[in-house]
Each structure stands twice: as C-alpha cells, then as structure tokens.
Amino acid sequence: MVQFYSPGRRKAIQQTIIVTPHELDTQGQGVARHEGKTIFISGALPQEQVEAVIYDNKRNYAKAKTTKLLSSSPDRITPPCSHYGICGGCNQQHAASTLQHSSKSKALGQLFRRETHLELPQGEVIFSQGYHYRRRARLGLQYQTKQKYLQMGFRQKASNDLVDIVECPVLVEALEQLLQPLRQCLSGLDSVKKLGHAELVMADNGPLLVLRHLVALSDNDRASLTELATRHHIAVYLAGNNDRLEGLVEREPHYQIDNLTLGFNPQDFIQVNGAVNQLMVEQALTWLDLQPTDRVLDLFCGMGNFTLPIAKRAGHVIGVEGVDSLVSRGKQNALLNGLSNIEFLHHNLAQDVSQQSWAKHGFDKVLLDPARAGAAEAMPQIVKLQPKRVVYVSCNPTTLVEDSKILLSSGYELSQLRMLDMFPQTGHIESMALFVNKSVSQQ
Structure with missing residues (x-):
C-alpha cells in the first residue's frame, strides 16, 4: 500500500481493491490473495467479487472491509438478527449453514x-438447528445514569460496550421470549443501578434466572422478581456478593440425556x-x-x-x-x-x-x-x-x-x-x- 506523509504526522491513505475470496475463515471473513499477500475481508464470502478498503496493512497480511458487493454468492443469506454486525456474539449469520460447516x-x-x-x-x-439452539446466555446489565435507562445485552464486537438487545434468534425460543419481560422487571427494581448480570438457563423442566446483584435487594425488588417468576414460570436465583446462591423461587433444574435425568445447579456448566x-x-x-x-x-x-x-x-x-x-x-x-x-x-x-x-x-x-x-x-x-x-x-x-x-x-x-x-x-x-x-x- 502506498503511504503519504506530511510533516508532524504519519497517516496512511486507505487503499481500495477488487478481489474474490477463495475461502471463509472462522471469523466469518473472506480470505483472498492480492499482490502476493493474504487479505482478510469482513463482509465477503467465497467466490464473491467485492470492492474492499484495506484498513490494516501488515507485512504478511492485511485486513479489509467490504464496501461494495460486485457479485453475490448463493451461500449468502440475510441475517435474521437486527443486531448482527454490532453484537459480538455471532460472526457468520450472513453465511449459509452448509458453508459454515465446510469452512470450519x-x-x-x-x-x-x-x-x-x-x-x-x-x-x-x-x-x-442453526437457530434457537442456545439454552444458556449471560446478559450484561449497565445502568445509564444520564438516560436513566438500563442496558441489557451482549458485548459489542471488539468492545466492552453493551449492545442493548431486543432479540436474539440463537437463544431457544422460550428464553428469547423472556428478554422483554425481564428487561421491564429489572428496569423497575430499586437496585437497578447496582446489578451485575442476568443469566438465563433453559432446563428441560423450565427456564431459570440467576441475577447477580451488588447490593442487598429490597423487599419490593424481591416481590417484583417473584411476580416475574410466577407470571412466566421462571425459577429465580439470587447471586449476591458472597458465594452463596439464594433460591428466591426454586426449582430443581435437570435435562435428559440417553434416557437419563441429570440434575444440575443453576451455575453448573452444561453444554449450551x-x-x-x-x-x-x-x-x-x-x-x-x-x-x-x-x-x-x-x-x-x-x-x-x-x-x-x-x-x-x-x-x-x-x-x-x-x-x-x-x-x-x-x-x-x-x-x-x-x-x-x-x-x-x-x-x-x-x-x-x-x-x-x-x-x-x-x-x-x-x-x-x-x-x-x-x-x-x-x-x-x-x-x-x-x-x-x-x-x-x-x-x-x-x-x-x-x-x-x-x-x-x-x-x-x-x-x-x-x-x-x-x-x-x-x-x-x-x-x-x-x-x-x-x-x-x-x-
């Protein structure tokens, strides 16, 4: 890449290239060769001709971003999630499952x-199934004081900031349907400014919530969470500043495998x-x-x-x-x-x-x-x-x-x-x- 310099500063002129990736990497990027160098191109699929801008040029490789799609792959699909591209949870929703499988x-x-x-x-x-498969998810909680608003979601791509999610099609449907009522409930808590995260888990005998809170919950908060549990048939567990998990509305979670019943603690590892x-x-x-x-x-x-x-x-x-x-x-x-x-x-x-x-x-x-x-x-x-x-x-x-x-x-x-x-x-x-x-x- 040609670079131009002016006195007192060092700034590279971005280079626009036209390439055709030959494969997809595990980060969902198209991989191409250009002028003897490997180029990783976000937003591009194999066999697509794309116009892309190089934004990070190293000695042995470069990173680029697709700016224009000149031809489209039959493996390209429209991502079903409105947060795709911003949320860091998924990076391959634009690629058909068959391409994901073959690439991996x-x-x-x-x-x-x-x-x-x-x-x-x-x-x-x-x-x-490619969607509605995830039976466990940890949602970050962050209160925005100026906006007086509780953010609930996953981390942005390459950032610690939260994406305030309203949907998540990789979650099992029963958990995705809980996102809106959970947000409403947590937003109304007295301790809304002192919440850490909310973990949703889908057991075979119903959903459960583990709420990390940084201060003691008031009676009103406990009542609100109990009402949420009753209305949506959720077991609710509270994780305070100690290591003890308190069952506010308890249910012994379990799942079936090989016609066996495996009970687990809400914080135990289970396959997602x-x-x-x-x-x-x-x-x-x-x-x-x-x-x-x-x-x-x-x-x-x-x-x-x-x-x-x-x-x-x-x-x-x-x-x-x-x-x-x-x-x-x-x-x-x-x-x-x-x-x-x-x-x-x-x-x-x-x-x-x-x-x-x-x-x-x-x-x-x-x-x-x-x-x-x-x-x-x-x-x-x-x-x-x-x-x-x-x-x-x-x-x-x-x-x-x-x-x-x-x-x-x-x-x-x-x-x-x-x-x-x-x-x-x-x-x-x-x-x-x-x-x-x-x-x-x-x-």
Missing part, C-alpha cells in the same frame, strides 16, 4: 494436516446446545464400542454428561473432575438414576496426575472432554494406561492437535475425526477424535 471442517483438517502431516477424511459434521449434546454423546458411545466388562475412565467428567451413559453399557466407570461441586453433583446423578458402577473422584487434572488414584489402574477405554487449555498433564498418563480406545472431545482445535501428538507418537492411530457445530453462526470449532491403540487387540 476445512480449518480443522488443515490444522491437523499442517501439524501432524495426516490426511484423514473427516466424517459428516454433527449438527442440529442441547440437541448437539445428545448427538455428541451418541457418537462417543459408538466410538468407544463399550462392552459389559469394560473399565472406562472419563476425565474432566463434570457432573456426568458422558459418565452416566457410559455406565449403562460398561462394567465400571471412574469419572475424574477438578471442580468439587460437580463431583458431588455427579454422585447425586448416579444415585438418581440407579447406577452403582460409577466412582466420581475430585482431582486437579491441570497438575501432575501421576500420583492420583485413578492413574494407577488399568482401563479398557478412555474418554476426555477438557476445557480450552487441553489435557497436557493427563496425556502421558493415558498413554501409560494403554487403553484400547481414546475418545477426545475438544472445544479448542489447537490443544486437541498438541495432545494428539502424544497419542500418535505412542502407538495410537487417529481413526475418526468429526467437527461438532455446537455454536452455529459463530467461528467456534468443537470436534471429536477417536484414537485406536494399534498394539492392543480390539477383540
């Missing part, structure tokens, strides 16, 4: 190919996409090829999302989790469902695991579902256990690849790889990989 699958495959030199055909993408979670568990069970005599290890097990379905089919299951409250909840869920062949253990899996109790036993199969940081500490110990099969569920392709290298260098082959569209309309890539021990008979 391609990115996953390219990463594995670059880092492991493996050419592995991926299975079909595991997905469900219930439909994809069902499909993910089914696929994991198939890949594990469970037998009635199998001893199975479930690492990062949470409250038993995989552990309990595994226990229905295996001889004995040990679930290991670093959050003590989730371990307690897992034990309760095992009792609730009459499963006596499960042990839940509390261990920090981010530390040296070699002396932990589970690390000294043999297992036929292993499943792990770590957080974004991956499972670097656990991988060498998994190799020492020599299970026949390892199913790795990942929310971060980078750490999945790094952890995979340990298995691949220790006699395991990557047998299956599938992308999970857990978060449609976003660039998040979730995936599942099956590793098979080549030195152990599968009989």
Whole structure:
C-alpha cells in the first residue's frame, strides 16, 4: 500500500481493491490473495467479487472491509438478527449453514494436516438447528445514569460496550421470549443501578434466572422478581456478593440425556446446545464400542454428561473432575438414576496426575472432554494406561492437535475425526477424535 506523509504526522491513505475470496475463515471473513499477500475481508464470502478498503496493512497480511458487493454468492443469506454486525456474539449469520460447516471442517483438517502431516477424511459434521439452539446466555446489565435507562445485552464486537438487545434468534425460543419481560422487571427494581448480570438457563423442566446483584435487594425488588417468576414460570436465583446462591423461587433444574435425568445447579456448566449434546454423546458411545466388562475412565467428567451413559453399557466407570461441586453433583446423578458402577473422584487434572488414584489402574477405554487449555498433564498418563480406545472431545482445535501428538507418537492411530457445530453462526470449532491403540487387540 502506498503511504503519504506530511510533516508532524504519519497517516496512511486507505487503499481500495477488487478481489474474490477463495475461502471463509472462522471469523466469518473472506480470505483472498492480492499482490502476493493474504487479505482478510469482513463482509465477503467465497467466490464473491467485492470492492474492499484495506484498513490494516501488515507485512504478511492485511485486513479489509467490504464496501461494495460486485457479485453475490448463493451461500449468502440475510441475517435474521437486527443486531448482527454490532453484537459480538455471532460472526457468520450472513453465511449459509452448509458453508459454515465446510469452512470450519476445512480449518480443522488443515490444522491437523499442517501439524501432524495426516490426511484423514473427516466424517459428516454433527449438527442440529442453526437457530434457537442456545439454552444458556449471560446478559450484561449497565445502568445509564444520564438516560436513566438500563442496558441489557451482549458485548459489542471488539468492545466492552453493551449492545442493548431486543432479540436474539440463537437463544431457544422460550428464553428469547423472556428478554422483554425481564428487561421491564429489572428496569423497575430499586437496585437497578447496582446489578451485575442476568443469566438465563433453559432446563428441560423450565427456564431459570440467576441475577447477580451488588447490593442487598429490597423487599419490593424481591416481590417484583417473584411476580416475574410466577407470571412466566421462571425459577429465580439470587447471586449476591458472597458465594452463596439464594433460591428466591426454586426449582430443581435437570435435562435428559440417553434416557437419563441429570440434575444440575443453576451455575453448573452444561453444554449450551442441547440437541448437539445428545448427538455428541451418541457418537462417543459408538466410538468407544463399550462392552459389559469394560473399565472406562472419563476425565474432566463434570457432573456426568458422558459418565452416566457410559455406565449403562460398561462394567465400571471412574469419572475424574477438578471442580468439587460437580463431583458431588455427579454422585447425586448416579444415585438418581440407579447406577452403582460409577466412582466420581475430585482431582486437579491441570497438575501432575501421576500420583492420583485413578492413574494407577488399568482401563479398557478412555474418554476426555477438557476445557480450552487441553489435557497436557493427563496425556502421558493415558498413554501409560494403554487403553484400547481414546475418545477426545475438544472445544479448542489447537490443544486437541498438541495432545494428539502424544497419542500418535505412542502407538495410537487417529481413526475418526468429526467437527461438532455446537455454536452455529459463530467461528467456534468443537470436534471429536477417536484414537485406536494399534498394539492392543480390539477383540
């Protein structure tokens, strides 16, 4: 890009280019080559000719913004959300689901190919509906003193400012319908200036609200929230300045998986996409090829999302989790469902695991579902256990690849790889990989 300077200041003249992207990246940007440089173009899809302005020109790449669409892709759709492009929650509503799936699958495959030199055909993408899938959302609350108005919404793209939302089509419909009455209720509270956030969760037995408040709530506030709960059949929980959660209008939330009932605390982690979670568990069970005599290890097990379905089919299951409250909840869920062949253990899996109790036993199969940081500490110990099969569920392709290298260098082959569209309309890539021990008979 040509730059012109005047004395005392340094200002670049923006360059306008005409390009045709060849692929879509995970941020929803078109990727093109121009004059030997990679250009990332917001608002552009593959095979579209666009006029774009470069606004950030680096040595090896540049960023540009579409100013004019010269030809349109058949994969371009009109975003259904009026906040799209401002709200930072979604970045791919302008792209058809088929393009989102192929782009994310391609990115996953390219990463594995670059880092492991493996050419592995991926299975079909595991997905469900593209909208009204999200069963949990945290809404920021910010009182604007001058306007005397409560903002409620999600963060803007690349900003800490809130987008004051009136709709959110990725939320399950029952939660989206609560946005307006929730705003009205919170706006009328005495403590409206001292609210932190509102978390909406959709359990199988109804919606619930967790309200973070920074000062004690008045009797009037409590009455208003109780009225909201009664009118809209919402369970309401209050989170003050201490760690204790107070049930104002209580209901024991739960969801169903594999014909099992999993109870959870309103603040417990649950998979955001219930439909994809069902499909993910089914696929994991198939890949594990469970037998009635199998001893199975479930690492990062949470409250038993995989552990309990595994226990229905295996001889004995040990679930290991670093959050003590989730371990307690897992034990309760095992009792609730009459499963006596499960042990839940509390261990920090981010530390040296070699002396932990589970690390000294043999297992036929292993499943792990770590957080974004991956499972670097656990991988060498998994190799020492020599299970026949390892199913790795990942929310971060980078750490999945790094952890995979340990298995691949220790006699395991990557047998299956599938992308999970857990978060449609976003660039998040979730995936599942099956590793098979080549030195152990599968009989």
